[in-house]
Amino acid sequence: MSTGQLPVKLPKEEEGNGDPTIPATILVASDREGCQRLKDVLNKEDATTMVMVMPTLLTGNNKQCEEDAKPHLPNLPRMDPRLLMAVRNGDSMALHHLLDNHSEAHPHYIVHMDDGSVPPPRTDMAEEGLDHRACGSITRIMAVPPPPATTEVSKEDADDRCSSYTDGTTLEGLPAYVADVDDGTDPENINKKPIPGFAPSQGSPLDGVTCCERDSALHVVAACGDSEEYLACARIVYSKARHLLNATNKRDETPLHCAAKAGNVGMVSCLVELAKSEDRGAERVRDLLRKINKFNETVLHGAIRNDNKMLVEKLMREDPELVCLPNPRDGTAPLYLAISLRRWHIVFGSELLLASFKQSSYAGPFRRNVFHLAVSRGAALKELLEFCRRESLPFVHLLRQPDQCGCTPLYTAASVDRLDKSFSSMVIRFMIRHLGPRRCILRHMTTEGPTKLLMEAEESALYQPGPHASYPIHMAATRGLKGVLTVLDKFPGCATLSDGSGKTFLHKAVEWRKYDIVAFVCQNNPRFASVLNVQDVDGNTALHLAVYIEDQPIFNCLFENRQVRLDLTNRHGLTVLALAALNLEERTFNFRSNPQAIIFKTLLIVDAPDSDTRFNDDDDTNSDIIDNQEINERMKAEEEKLSRDITTGTQVMGIVSVLVATVTFAAAFALPGGYRADDHTNAGTPTLAGSYAFDALIISIALAFICGLLATSSLLYYGVPMVDFSIRFKYFNASMHLLQSSVKSLSVAFALGLYLAMFPVAHQATITVCVIVSIGLLYGNVEIRQTIMVMKTVSARIGFQGALQLNARTLRLHYAIIKAIFNKFWSFVLIFGLPAIRKINPPK
Template sequence: MQLLLVYVAMAMAMTTGPAANVHQLKDDLPWSSKEDAMELVPMPKRTPASINPVLLSSACSGSSKELTCLFKQEDEGRPPSMVPSREFINSIMKGGSSSDEDDVEEGIDQQPVLPAAAPPLLKGVTMAGDTALHAVASHGDDEEFFKCADIIYERAKHLLFAKNNKGDTPLHCAVRAGKSRMVSHLIALATSEDDHRKHKLLRDVNGLQETALHDAVRIGDEKMVEKLMELDPELANYPKDQGVSPLYLAILLYKHRIAQTLHRQSNGNLSYSGPNGQNALHIAILRPPGMTKLVLEWNKLLTIERDGDGSTPLHFASSLYYVYYDDAFMSMLKEVFKANPAALCQADNKGFSPIHVAASVGSISIIEFFLAKCPNSAGLCDAKGRTFLHVAVENDKLKMVRFICGTSSFDWILNMQDNDGNTALHLAVQAGKFRIFCTLLGNRKVQLDLPNNCGETPYDISRSKLPRGMGYYVNTENQICKTLRVVGGGHRSALRWDKSDEKYSRHVKPEDIYRESEKVKGATETLSIGSVLIATVAFGVTFALPGGYRADDHTNGGTPTLAGTFTFDAFMMANTLSFICSSVATIGFMFSGTSIVNLTSRKLNLVISVFFMSSSVASMAAAFALGVYMVLAPVAHKTAVAIAVVIPFGGLLSCAEELGKWFLLVRPLRVRSGFRVIGTVRVLSQFFTIALRALWPFVVIFGWAALARSHR
């Protein structure tokens, strides 16, 4: 029977809805313990009543007469209106005298009314959770609004401390709206009871754990800040346990005058706290240097405090290379260091000391300052056992690596190994940072054959980075591996050579055949388009020669007018080579893109086709230059010569990456060769090989023209 009653109660609760019905049912149920009954009966969530729209409009417009009439209706037990009448609106807009109150009341009476069960007016809130007092505080700053605030306060004093959905009290709203006089009035209402209520109102925090003083700081109203601090000199100490202090917020928002006002008004008794364990000095360092000096004067003990990441203010100062790089910044850094020199050896949660931070941003000046004060700090290691050289390599700070490699006092850290046994050279090879690799290679103190904890030398790592199967020979990983082998750094690990070859072999495995086939197919589809276009252009040019043709009534009619000249012979050979090379490349691409051909043959055809295609581009460039020269030379000889000279350099652009990398290797190879001449010759021979591979068509073109002229 009891269970049946519970089901009935639940059904009635779901159909009727109001929570009052559920409570009534609870009282009627024959349970020995009503708490047990309520555990079985679901209680609907109570939501605050919506604020009366007439009350809200009255509060926002600051109409004390309208509020008086509304509350009079409520006191007399009459349901309040939801829509003001035209007479009501007109009477409010007049500004009104006391005689207008009857019109106002009459206008209200003529409107539709709420049901008799409507809640009290001042219990209603907006969608944002604002009460009528919140609305008054946010919208006005004159005597009429003060009267409205007094009327509401007299009827519901608790609304002075009521909070909206964001946790804001009416005082928060008034301060945020910049209503200085309203702020004073609200505080006066709280003070009328006792000073305890005043302090409670001023120190009350919202959902962001911020007092009204924070809002005054945020809007940048210095006079408002002064007023609040005069009323409560300890206000800058709140919130006590968590959150952002007003001083931190002022510095964060670049409001330095307000920060000074807070310190002055509080006599130095204020909070320096910030988010994530930071303090005001942490954020001051990230702002112009003048603020840092002031905060240090106020409290030097801030230099020893660490934030949630374990960073001291000196860590922050060490990270500002890209923000400030002038005397004022260095002066600020020195002040922070002077206040707490021990922080130089203090690590954050990742083991980073300030010197690691400076290396990660590439600040050479900071590193020099730290090492001048403490030379041994160069050997400080982070949680991974890495020195600031490791950090510089990891963050690709080329100038920092050059500075370290060029300073003899750092020789002792060049080969230091981290927890994994990796030196800076290991990391550079692993990450494929070619310019840093060249810089390290250019210092003979850097050892090339140190194994890490896995027994891998830099050469082993470079071999492991090579792509399996086909790859572009100019890629960084290929160039690094080749360079280490050339300079004698190709030392293998402690594995047997057959096992080493098995581990680092780049040969295609059976499971990689499909992927390798797709790689060849993709390259063929892209490159074949270019070869076909070049062949088409070269074929068309053959029948549209520069200079035109001889008339039919002349000797050799229909032949080119410029035939027999050195330039024309060279032009024709260039165009012919362009057509032949592109045609050969096209045929090769056809074979490399055909799946019925053996994969090895496809690769071979692809390599040959790429070579002939690059040669066809060089030949076409030569043909273009010669054609322009033949047309322009008679009338603009200097321009024609300039074009003819520039074109071959354009042919070298296809080899720009390879030439650039060998140029970077000039100094390292000279250093590692022992004899500078040998290293220079080695690089020059490489340059010559690259140039010959790219420009051999020019040799054939002009060689043939010269030969034809000598035998003409």
């Protein structure tokens, strides 16, 4: 039967470290019988004996052993809870008592389980750190010094030598001994064989560390406080274990790191004084202060993170060159860290800023410097620039220094410089959006910000390219109008700069849908006339991009400027009209109010030039542009997606249409004013019948009911899957218009009903309700608004008189306006028109 083996590394003493060793005994048992015998032996030992079980991976009949035990080898001993409590609470008396009364550790026992199918351990196996097994026996390993001239000793000699070291005397460089104890043999009547390289642990409480952070006792006391009690504890620990002053924890931090991070100024002073008291004290202090932890930070970084100005100044007095650490390629400079954490009283209130610039230590991650960071820290950039000028510090080269991505500080400033979120800024945004960027509005815009500050400090940085060969003006155009105004106000020549793809800042503004920038450029300003028709490497102008992204407000803004040419073609030979037509061809179904449809209609009205290649099927270029198979697949996928979306919408529309029909049906038989009595000539008829308002109420109720039923019927037709989708789509459009008319008619009926019931007794309330309902009826008239915008855009392009002329071009516009008005208000014509006709021509 084969058994798996796990390598077991026996601890070896490092050369020259001076770690002491003590006598130890290790008992190794194999099978169940041996384990039971070992238990009997352990029961006779002292209760403080430590037992460690080290099982092996077994197969066959002993699989239960594999589940019951897992291998585990400790690296460092755990800290004594009494010691941890003493150092954390700063209890120097308890700490002193614990260390003075500490006794040496008892022998360590290791129980090794096996099936007994392998031979006993050998000396060479112990030396090589291989798996040690004993076949049905107990093996004892003892760390005792051997006689000088022999490799085997008798039981009496071994016992004498073991007893000579129980008084606390330490042993250095002593080999261990292994002995095999067979069944029926007295474990004491054996010979011991040496195991070279085995040295048990010292067993001092100060050798223990915490379980998570692996902190020593000095780490703990350094981080917990700096009162006299804690300082006394630190001195006690140092007196017992001086090497702990330079020991590191899991984060490669010394006790001085922990004290600095906690802001314990007194503890830092104490640890520094302890280091100075050693041989070569100045060198020890310097090495301790410059120790770099796992995160490439020194104790100065910890003091900055704690926001302790006093501690920062003390550390810099001890070692002024701390500001240079770590290396700029490895970590973050202390000054960069202080600015990133907004520790302004440390940056501008201590010697950190001046010392860092004198030592050229201002680097951060990704090869950035402090100016890259200061642009996003409010007023810090202005103070930093003023300080550098006042102290005559060299800083201009930092403004031209690119980071890892190629961004200079000015390029970074352009990416963050925008209007704040104050109320005045919100008003300016609203006015620019709806009134355009007029001069009176732009004068109230503040240009103060990081872009202006860095631009005044180093003007040439505006012409230094950044990522993708773009310039700060391109980055500013992607963020808002403020940065563009700041740059172009003093350097209008930046407007013609092109990036690696041939795009100007106007192309970028269109791509990022920055309407305010486009409106500012299109104000017929002669300075920007050369930018309006610039083509990128693909031949696209700003108007091409506006058509491509289907942004109607930006398109209208560019289209209204008569200097924008409509006949330019891009690399594929497409004009703006051809590109707009291509957008429509790639869509199976389009609502007439969609931006792409409005853009295409606007270009048709002004008779924009078309592209010849769009209709040439034999042209190779056209075949590359329009892949019919790809378009068909895209149209099919779009049809399926549109069908799913509309199906979801019809569920809500069906509920609304049925609800409107139900309400109007009930309203028809609950008219205001009541009914005539039975003794009247027209018994059972409404008492208000014959008045203009009552007739309008009846017509509105009837229209709401009929339109609701027709909308429901159209939705039923749409739900039939065997009908072609194009036909179903027409039914859906019809149901949507009918439902809108039904809801509007119901709103009118509500207002007329209140008028008839309340006007005789509450005039003002009735009029208020009617006004509110009238305003609400204007909601949802997007088509009319878009048609008016088209009229305005066309008038700006061809003139108002030209737009009013009746010709083949303008008839499309006039027809669109009349159609939009009729679709939205035809029900109002019937509701208020028919009763008026009846009043004018009463029936005879």
